[in-house]
Amino acid sequence: QVQLQESGPGLVKPSQTLSLTCTVSGGSISTSSYFYSWIRQPAGRGLEWIGRIYTSGSTSYNPSLESRVTISVDTSKNQFYLKLSSVTAADTAVYFCARVVHRSFDIWGQGTLVTVSS
């Protein structure tokens, strides 16, 4: 059974870069033909799609974040990554990684809270 797990610092200073890792277990990320995404949710608010990556490394981003986002993958480690630069308090949120199937998110990580504060 495939599972996803986010990890990374829970506190990031304003103007710095937020970096998160999503580890895929229970299956090889490189032998499956899936997109993988990052999604975030500010406290008490709705879901916002950040971007996606295919196992080949091809990416697409939310236009509202595209100038600050980089998503990458390391198939040898069964991991994919999120980098969000020049963060502000508005980037404080729970960040989820998820697998994409049929343009839906069928498997989600448990989420990790990232707080932007000095």
Next chain:
Amino acid sequence: QSVLTQPPSVSGAPGQRVTISCTGSSSNIGAGYDVNWYQQLPGTAPKLLIYLNNNRPSGVPDRFSGSKSATSASLAISGLQAEDEGDYYCQSYDITLSGLYVFGTGTKVTVL
């Protein structure tokens, strides 16, 4: 800046049927893209409830059903149970600058 609109809240007594609407536009649902629904219980990650408009993943009770028409979609919960209380989000695909994947504004379901 969600592009799919849902009612902020719906409520019902145990055993009742409630429906949640999801209104989009010609760049997402109206363009023929499928609608998916997620259930988010307090303090947990969203869980896929309905995919491709009206399909349930394995393990999702048949009390949950989805439908789609024109530029909108609906999620129905029949035989409402206490454990259904939580937030529900619709999601689709969008061809404009809104981003590839778009979510609804979310609906809080309260079991009275």
